Amino acid sequence: METKRIGKQTVRLREPVVIRAAASTVGPKEAEGPLRKYFDETVEDIFYGETTWEKAESHFVEKNMRLAVQKADLLMEDMDYILCGDLLNQCSGSIFGTRQFKRPFFGLFGACSTMGEAMSLGAMLIDGGFAKYVLAGASSHFCSAEKQFRAPLGLGTQRPPTASWTVTGDGAVVLGKGGYGPVITEITTGKTVDMGITDANNMGAAMAPAAADLILAHFLDTGRSCADYDAIVSGDLGWYGRDLVVELLEKEGCHLDERYTDCGIQIFNQRLQDTHAGGSGCACSAVTFCGYYYKMLMERKIRRMLFLPTGALMSQTSAQQGESIPGIAHGLVIECPPKEEK
């Protein structure tokens, strides 16, 4: 078989993989934000009827992944593989959220880049002939993430301006061969990039070098530039991180204009919602893509986008042991549906 690699980090699918459906379920704060009308489900109760934040996160996963399959007019039994992950220790949001599904399961850890990793591997499994349908997703929960990575919420710790707000929710897509929907055409897989940032309250700075590295690699591999995309969208860098990416790439002679934005910027109203640097967490890019961008692609308002969920690959233990925070980004080229229905 001829290779599908078109550069050091990029592959081009033999046949575009169709995003047959996308589903997004979010918590109360996201439901008050500027993207409220794009989400499928908004949940008022941050516990989602459960007794712990972790169980609530799993509940988001289970309900939303079922919704994605339903929106694709398919059954869970039709899914050849499930790929997902989250921020919690041992990916427990995903494990306990999907354990009822009884389908072949690949657990992923890409921190907040997980949606990009799940869609990348899912699309390759389909294009490689191994699957007809893949269910891919990612989740996070503000309360379980704060508890695990920063400080118990009850402590009322002051948040610095560079701190971001973990998005509560789950985003999931059903990928398939054929059918109608936006298509994944190319995948640029990120390297771990560590520039020595150690401030767990400035994740945007930790992830920006990885995002810049991914965008540059993608442009080099494809010969394209910012002008070839209607949107270039990173995962959860927020306001500070986005500006850093622009600055880092400017130094490399690569200019990004206003077509480059970040899901962390779009999901909250910075002024009205007191979310400081913006949104973050695996769900940030997952629900923003599944809610907002999926619809923009379907309506052909965006014809080609580079979607690059970003992740800060730290743990509480590594931070306590003085390690810096490595970042990663997983990029996908996603295009609007072809004009004619197949």
Next chain:
Amino acid sequence: METKRIGKQTVRLREPVVIRAAASTVGPKEAEGPLRKYFDETVEDIFYGETTWEKAESHFVEKNMRLAVQKADLLMEDMDYILCGDLLNQCSGSIFGTRQFKRPFFGLFGACSTMGEAMSLGAMLIDGGFAKYVLAGASSHFCSAEKQFRAPLGLGTQRPPTASWTVTGDGAVVLGKGGYGPVITEITTGKTVDMGITDANNMGAAMAPAAADLILAHFLDTGRSCADYDAIVSGDLGWYGRDLVVELLEKEGCHLDERYTDCGIQIFNQRLQDTHAGGSGCACSAVTFCGYYYKMLMERKIRRMLFLPTGALMSQTSAQQGESIPGIAHGLVIECPPKEEK
């Protein structure tokens, strides 16, 4: 493209993927066990020159993955993807162990089944035309695992007979197209199976139903039975878990004879090494395969094996919140090298 699926959970690769090299690096206890002569490197210092157990685990990852690439007569730059994971929170053993490699990276979480997950996805990426070479591996460390999942070692907690001993080390393979070596021909991907076991000191019982489910699915998908394999080898069920698998399958009318064993049984001498139920951890199946089985396949003493690393998908938080322990297994059919060198 025609589908490669031959059953509900199994795919057959279009062309066998060659395991170009396998490397194993283990700690002092493993070096005293019955497989000592099969490991590439044995490290006397449990800290491996580092100041913490977590950093030691990353050191095992870095050194051993470099060794695998070196044994394959390749350079790290030749690796199109790296796939690996471990038991630590946010997979920090793998993240910090591979961050210097600067190659496209997919982090995985499959608990102790990770070696199976990494080899499965790696083989599919190659057979799908996305990669020429993939570096896949998994690691664990007795001290970091005990600290995270059970009790601080300094406490000297008594271990019940069903407790297993987390293997310290890293196992890694270089997968590629062409060349000489054992080959991966089929992949059976596991479902999450939760039978309600809640005892974190009896992981074998938690994982046995998932291993039994995988073996049964594999036999159904391929029409084979135990007699078609020279060895069927699960990951880290240990003595109690192995017997449970045999018992569970007997009830389904499926007989496993002595060709079925478990890496957790083989890696330690139960009587002399006081390891109770046997070995466990991501490294258990990874180093036993990369050390012992790889050589048995190369020497054609084993012609066809079903290798199924097993994982208990629990976290400390889920255990504290009363959740049961879901299990998973990832199966691969691995055959000895074809008689003629290519």
